[in-house]
Amino acid sequence: MNNYIKIKNLTKKYEKNKSIKVLNDISFNFETGKTYSIMGPSGSGKSTLLNLISLIDTPTTGSIEISSNRIKSNNKIENDLIRAKQIGIIYQDKNLLSDFTALENVYLPNLLVSKEKQKSIELAKKLIKNVGMSSRINHFPNELSGGENQRIAIARALINNPDIILADEPTGNLDTYNAKLVFEILFNLKNKNRIIIFATHNRYFANMADCKIMMNDGNVQIINATS
Template identity: 40%
Template sequence: MSSIIRIEDLSKVYDTGAVQVHALRDVSLSIEEGDFVAIMGQSGSGKSTLMNILGCLDKPTKGVYELDGINISKRESSELSSIRNKKIGFVFQSFNLIPRTSSLKNVELPMIYAKIGKKERLERSIELLEKVGLGERLHHMPNEISGGQKQRIAIARALANKPAIILADEPTGNLDTSSSEEIMNIFTELNNDGATVIVVTHEDSIAEYTKRIIRFRDGQIIEDRRRETE
């Protein structure tokens, strides 16, 4: 398989004026299309900085980041929002749903930004909500459903524009054990269908659902291993 993500000698330095913080130090890695990866590490390890760069929310200080053949490190900030909308499906710990908007409309939103026609948007939104088991919750508002259901809507929304990667930041952080298992089973099914899924987590039990674990400490990779799966 080809690499959907290629990172080479990537560094990120935050200059506060009084001190320089080296959040990432010469990181190199590649992630293949169709992989299922957990990025782990304690607070301050660099995993959140890497997630922001992978998600085109921040740019590296130096080094190369290529996403689906696009050299992100060479792009202007004004171009990154378009790349994010087309190439990356985000799933956040806090769901980030629009409160007074139905499940259907929340899923439609990325497609509106992508200027996809109304009929196609509606059909795809219904299809995606059915895929995550919420076909009977199309017109429910976020305050009318559980946390696990909110995260399933967020996953459906992340899939709206058929992204190159799904990037999930602590996706089970606000969920109970049962809901967490449901969400990780959905990610597993999506990966089995060919989706590239990257989960940022500090929980070993969540990482155990993935095929590969990359662990950070002090801005560097200290472990990169494939899990033995049955």
């Protein structure tokens, strides 16, 4: 199915500074099977856009459609469920709950929807293995390096097999070696049923996406989109 995420005339203003449009009438279709990078100076609205697509934040005006389902921004319960089942999110840091082990951090979001603990744990172990972290499953986040935290965060984001993966500067705090490792894992998650959208300041990683979105002053410019 194409045109999986449609954003239409999306505008975002914040209460404090109503005169400033953080997003200024943005329309775009994200298609399944593709990767999208978002670049732009700090404050250009990258996180705002990702927070709207992840249904964490609500637009001032405009609409979001996910797989032909028009999002009702006031229906928090339904939107939380859509997010839990369909969207995997990775932030720059603080992705993991500090009082839980790596394994618990990964399996808990699945337990919430599957209610089958043993199955959730087995699935989590498999995903942790895929990111090369099997030897750290019982470690707490503060016992893991930045790169290791992000690899566990990726496993966590994948636990409900999301159709949409959103990453907001996922390697912003990592050295080049670990950043490459994380992006390698991220690009390997590409498949024909999935959309991957990431914000980054790194040109090299941004250029690896199928489509580049440049943000500036609340507007977007699309580069090398194939449709």
